């Protein structure tokens with residue numbers, strides 16, 4: 001279970017949200033809506049532990065994430081901004097190095113299969129700088145197939161994706177939820193998921 005308890009977010013002079021609380025059980029998804037600059041990314045960064053919570057706390061399976069540290073990070077897959085890809089490396093090299101950074105091993109065949117499913121067959125060895133924005137996003141999202149994590153936190157995962165790739169990502173999220181995973185995502189698009197979906201709007 002993921003719990004946000006009385007979170008506050010102040011950026012500069014602006015309070016973006018106040019006393020924000022929710023909880024998500026296995027199989028549940030939270031869609032975070034809000035205008036540009038309303039605090040969606042700030043909230044996600046708090047949930048993954050990249051931005052400290054000034055007040056309130058984030059709990060995972062009943063314990064504060066601050067206390068869990070790496071134990072929490074091993075349960076978590078965060079696709080944020082920027083995409084975190086190295087331009088000089090190929091899609092394959094990026095994914096292998098991202099797995100290695102997390103002490104996970106993966107074969108090139110498994111990476112190629114993930115890239116095939118992401119619609120990047122034939123582009124596995126091209127340096128990422130030669131890929132389009134949507135293709136870069138697909139490389140980043142191929143991690144969803146490789147890193148088996150209980151909690152997905154996805155910041156605008158559909159940005160730059162065409163209709164087919166958007167359907168692919170929505171299908172992956174649905175599958176994740178039906179396997180008992182939890183997901184939090186921001187999006188400016190209308191999104192219909194089959195699992196239990198909660199919606200919050202940030203910006204006050």
Ligand SMILES: Nc1ncnc2c1ncn2[C@@H]1O[C@H](COP(=O)(O)OP(=O)(O)OP(=O)(O)O)[C@@H](O)[C@H]1O
Nearest residue numbers: 011012016034035036037038039040041042043186
């Ligand atoms: N490190 C920072 N220091 C000061 N202000 C910041 C910082 N990070 C974000 N902000 C401000 O906080 C506000 C919320 O930013 P955030 O990125 O969370 O918005 P968002 O809802 O994700 O926006 P978008 O839909 O445009 O992606 C913005 O006004 C932004 O300028």
